[in-house]
Amino acid sequence: MSAIDENHLHADPGIDGHHPHHPATAAAAGPMQRERARTIFQKGSPGRRAFVCPPLDVPMPDAEELLPKRFRREQPPRLPEVSEPEIVRHYVGISKRNFDLDSGFYPLGSCTMKHNPRLHERAAALPGHARLHPLQDPERAQGALELMFNLQGALAEISGLPHVSLQPSAGSHGELAGVLLTRAYHEDRGETRHKVLTPDTAHGTNPATVTMAGLEVVKLATNPDGGIDLDDLRAKADSDVACLMLTNPNTLGLFDPNIEEIAAIVHGVGATLYYDGANLNAVMGLSRPGDMGFDIVHFNLHKSFTQPHGGGGPGSGPIAVSERIAPFLPRPVVARDSDGSFALDFDREPGSKSIGRLRGFHGNYGCFVRSYAYICSLGADGLKDASEAAVLNANYLLARLREKGVAEHLPLAYGELCMHEFVLSGGPMKRALRIKTLDLAKRLLDFGFHPPTVYFPLLVDEALMIEPTETETKETLDAFADAIAQILAEAAADPEIALGAPYSTPVRRLDEVAAAKRPVIRQALD
Amino acid sequence: MLAAIGVSSVQEIFERQIPEGVRLGRELDLPQGLSEQEVFAHLSQLAARNVSAEDELSFLGAGMYDHYVPALIDMLMERSEFLTPYTPYQPEISQGGLQVMFEYQTAISELTGLPVSNASTYEGPSAVAAAAYLAKLHNSKRRLVISAGLHPHTIETLRTLAHGYGMEVVLVALTSGSAGGVTDPDAWAGAIDDDTSAAIFAQPNFYGAVEDAAALSAAAKDAGEPVVVAQVDPITLGILQPPGACGVDVAVGEGQPLGNRLDFGGPSFGFFAAREEYLRRMPGRIAGETVDVDGRRGFVLTLQTREQHIRREKATSNICTAQALNALAGVVYLAWLGRRGIVELGELLLSRTHYAREQLAALAGVEKLHEQPVVREFALRLDADVAAVRGRCLAQGVNPGVDVHALSGRDEDRGVLLVAITERRSRADIDRLAEVLQAAVASERQAVPA
Helix, strand or coil, X not given: CCHHHHHCCCCCHHHHCCCCCCHHHHHCCCHHHHHHCCCHHHCECCCCCCCCCCCCCCCCCCHHHHCCHHHECCXXXXXXXXXXXXXXXXXXXXXXXXXXXXXXCCCECCCCCCCCCHHHHHHHCCHHHHCCCCCCCHHHEHHHHHHHHHHHHHHHHHHCCCEEECCCCCHHHHXXXXXXXXXXXXXXXXXXXXXXXXXCCXXXXXXXXXXXXXXXEEEECECCCCCECHHHHHHHCCCCEEEEEECCCCCCCCCCCCHHHHHHHHHHCCCEEEEEHHHHHHCCCCCCHHHHCCCEEECCCCCCCCCCCCCCCCCCCCEEECCCCHHHCCCCEEEECCCCCEEEECCCCCCXXXXXXXXXXXCCHHHHHHHHHHHHHHHHHHHHHHHHHHHHHHHHHHHHHCCCCCCCCCCECCCCCCCCCEEEECHHHHHHHCCXXXXXXXXXXXXXXXXXXXXXXXXXXXXXXXXXXXXXXXXXXXXXXXXXXXXXXXXXXXHHHHHHCCCCCCCCCECHHHHHHCCCCCCCCC | XXXXXXXXXXXXXXXXXXXXXXXCCCCCCCCECCCHHHHHHHHHHHHHCECCCCCCEECCCCCXXXXXXXXXXXXXXXXXXXXXXXXXXXXXXXXXXXXXXXXHHHHHHHHHCCCEECCCECCHHHHHHHHHHHXXXXXXXXXXXXECCCCHHHHHHXXXXXXXXXXXXXXXXXXXXXXXXXXXXHHHHHHCCCCEEEEEEEECCCCCECCCHHHHHHHHHHHCCCEEEEEECHHHCCCECCHHHHCCCEEEEECCCCCCCCHHHCCCCEEEEECHHHHHHCCXXXXXXXXXXXXXXXXXXXXXXXXXXXXXXXXXXXXXXXXXXXXXXXXXXXXXXXXXXXXXXXXXXXXHHHHHHHHHHCCCCEEECCCCCXXXXXXXXXXXXXXXXXXXXXXXXXXXXXXXXXXXXXXXXXXXXXXXXXXXXXXXXXHHHHHHHHHHHHHXXXXXXX
């Protein structure tokens, strides 16, 4: 691979002409490639530096008086010794070994990879936001508190649940808040309930959260239409059930048509209904969790509301709750006083039922700025338009993938229409063409696309979970559908191509088994 | 597109899937959308109603600090290649992000003196709670013995989550008198028993005091078999003994001082480092080194059988999205500081903090809360109402620090002011603080005779 190829990570093998699995392409590792696999700790030279320390402008007392020797570090940490240009070249260089949303289609199911407007970065970088200390007096942070108050209000309206805490740091943190709220609610009524129901299609964070909150997971079966199996729900819903955690539309991209009955069954045994908001992008302005009967919902500001994903965070996971859950919300929340000013309400009075804090300070405010900017930009009609376009795009892409040549290998797992995402099964492809979903995903890399989410949800054989979002054009969706068809046709002729893919990426398939067997998780230093 | 789908309108797609009873059927009660320039103007107006560290001479700290963030961090964090990808599920096209994680883990391991680090957690206090959960998984014991020198937000977070974990929190008071201000070693040892899962303290503690970390670790291990956890301030680790050299098992903390903005409290990152034996119980992502089919060095997410998307209800944590971009800022900052810079910066903070503490404690009506060594922050006791004194200082454009009682709500914190020093606060700034604080305390003592 040449240095130029690395700058064109997703070069279309059909356009640049070389046969993608030619051994010469596959094996070549030029000097730049080797250069870029070295870490910052392997660069530089003793004494080299970027930082210039401000002058010591105070008297220097006796070292022992400042800090006794027994508390002092003996050897400095072996941090890199590099100049500023070296740091810039290093990180710009390795950045080019990343695929990103600004470069191409990223249909990662359940992740809502929608465009990140740069306005949001500019607004969040204003010193009045970026250099505002979290312990600034509330009367001197009125702009920030107003922003948070307005965001609380907007999220309440979008979810149909009136009370909001912005504190959780990400979706799974919001889930943890939600299950702890459920526990607190039941304990306040003098009940100890042990079980939380989750469908087998649930995100992995749901069962992991339940365990962390000290409760026990009970799995619910999925019916032939892809929704909750009502008989199984009725059989398992009893007075020991604290909560049902549900994603709606679920991870199959299907809106559960029985949601009202599900809510009635769950409420009928005194349990709460928790809404995993990962798929909210399907229903903004169209249907609200609160109106469906949910008591608690978490939002993923980094999914539905454009906080950039950052390669794995930061996120933000606010929660909205119904009246009966409100007394237990984490504190503080932002309140408006009678004089119109904004305040942090800590609810420190005796008898407070709050579950307490989940983290330091007030939550990921920088994410609030971005998501609030997004809500202001779109407004009521724009949010609805976004969800409609997301669902339209998903259904169009689904229709393209149900054409002959694709559908027989990658059938839709459940349903006819879908919401914002859909799940195909690669099972028939695996049997007929001898390539697995993993191979298809890796071959997509050579076509310049980020693959869909693969092997989730677990109940679909060789699953491919595809979420295009409202960001994409018809042309992009067509190009993706064409690429899938081309890969399948190619595999019919020669499965080895997909089995060996990718070819055009900075590295090819990596040995994950060896990595886990003998973990090397830091740079060895001299 | 509609024809391809086989529907006559977008509405039909929804009507065929969402039951009528749960369709909203009206527009959301939100303002209509705005143009980009209108949104920017609105957010600028909100920003203008905040008094940031740009607008006043600020000595606020208590967990987040106004350090200088080098310009190259802004540039790198805004690069699309770092800003916009998801968690690196496809390693062949995510080598940049994975290598950053690997380098970050190396840097945190070096700083803390502990061999293994994850790729980030949310932030400081929840990282401490995550360490408590690791201890529970490790030894199945049910008591958490914690120092009162932990940040109040850490204590509150631990209490919230310990309830979920089914663990009891036991608070160990700080010493008082001439040797006051640190975790009481006798009470600490006395509180730790055979059922103690973790013993947790802060270094430096919330009131700025340097704890005898080695002694606390040793005492904890004499008294039982707890996992010893330290919440440490990473910016001090150029000069303070690293936790790994003090017998600490798990070191966690708030990463904001390392190249991250204040952002009114987040996003920043939490770091999480441990001894080797805890590797397979660590929360969150971990990047590992491997090779590709052509033998080239590469990086992958590894040890994923700990994680929620594989292990579900048996996962070691529920964390999915963490703070990758903020951790990038952290490792770039540490590379920028470098091996010598982190020591030089630490010495500068140490000297200026010492100077500020002596200048302020010499003022009438102001005394040190404790005599312990301090490195970047210190607590004072004022012989006057802290809120009123702060009000007078603010009117002069000086924010003298945190009113600890307002933060913690604890009676014993009445009269306590916590003052933080960064490299952005020069001697002249400190002298200005002394001048303003002196006048403010004097005025308040006159106004309210004892």
